[in-house]
Amino acid sequence: xxxxxxxxxxxxxxxxxxxxxxxxxxxxxxxxxxxxxxxxxxxxxxxxxxxxxxxxxxxxxxxxxxxxxxxxxxxxxxxxxxxxxxxxxxxxxxxx
Numbered sequence: 001x002x003x004x005x006x007x008x009x010x011x012x013x014x015x016x017x018x019x020x021x022x023x024x025x026x027x028x029x030x031x032x033x034x035x036x037x038x039x040x041x042x043x044x045x046x047x048x049x050x051x052x053x054x055x056x057x058x059x060x061x062x063x064x065x066x067x068x069x070x071x072x073x074x075x076x077x078x079x080x081x082x083x084x085x086x087x088x089x090x091x092x093x094x095x096x
Contacts, residue, residue, distance in 0.1 A: 007044050009035045014077035020056040027058035
């Protein structure tokens, strides 16, 4: 018997002040990286899906972005341009 499946990980990369495309408010947005890994006997082996997204803390709207956009936003947050960087990156597993 072989036991396999997936496990998801959610990494918070940065918190930025952006204008929300849904509600139009200039609010804090979390920049996140969602990685889904293939598991064999409950051991995560390799990632097979990686998605980047921002989430508005005012209305909760999520928007998927490209890896390049995420990297650019992360560099912007780390350099502190325009007082946009808040908080520290951390990792948090999520359940499906």
